[in-house]
Amino acid sequence: MTSVPAPPYDGRHLIADLDGCGAALDDLALVEAARRAGVDAAGASLLKITLHHFGPGMGVTGVAILAESHISVHSWPEHQYAAIDIFLCGARHDLDAALGAIAAILRPQNIRQLTHRRGFGVGCP
Amino acid sequence: MTSVPAPPYDGRHLIADLDGCGAALDDLALVEAARRAGVDAAGASLLKITLHHFGPGMGVTGVAILAESHISVHSWPEHQYAAIDIFLCGARHDLDAALGAIAAILRPQNIRQLTHRRGFGVGCP
DSSP: OOOOOOOOOOEEEEEEESOOSSSSTTTTHHHHHHHHHHHHTTOOOOEEEEEESSSSSEEEEEEEEEEEEEEEEEEEGGGEEEEEEEEEESSSSHHHHHHHHHHHOOOOOOEEEEEEEEEEEOOOO | OOOOOOOOEEEEEEEEEEEEEEEETTTTTHHHHHHHHHHHHHOEEEEEEEEESSTTSEEEEEEEEEEEEEEEEEEEGGTTEEEEEEEESSSOOOHHHHHHHHHHHHHHEEEEEEEEEEEOOOOOO
């Protein structure tokens, strides 16, 4: 492959692993509330949501498709663990606020996180 | 917050930025085909898909909810750029094959990628 210049970075992708969650991670409504709180706190524009419940006592997946990319929550109640992705284009959105809002509902004892800059020159719609 | 031990790592999250894509990134069917090829190449189990087209000549978002987490494709045709996420639990799935299958359809000139290990002790369903 030939090398092409990377466009300016204005996308950010926050990956967070939440351990020791005190909330009931098999509760579809609660996981959905966390996802929704994250979208609202980020100031993002929700287009579509997809939810899947693996069954009673099992995990939940929720993905919000946004005008600015996506926010996802996957939960493993048997491990009190949730995996969060907050991927937003544009500089005006608050990823940390989104994670804070999600964590306030899922109540982890520990959060491991990184923020990865992703390259493109596009603003949000 | 108190520190709790991280559970064993068996999740992997491949983030890839595809620049200089030769394919028509405003083509819903093509982006969906790329997403589907990625799921198949990974050997993952598809549960639900969500697609959104921002309009003629504009980008497409496709997210596959998997038994093993998710694969997402966001495209910006005006920048010939696509953002790929391949997040899979369990050791038996092939993230590189998934990215290769997606790239074979989107035809980027350059790929920037990283693979992030995410911590939990759960296997796939």
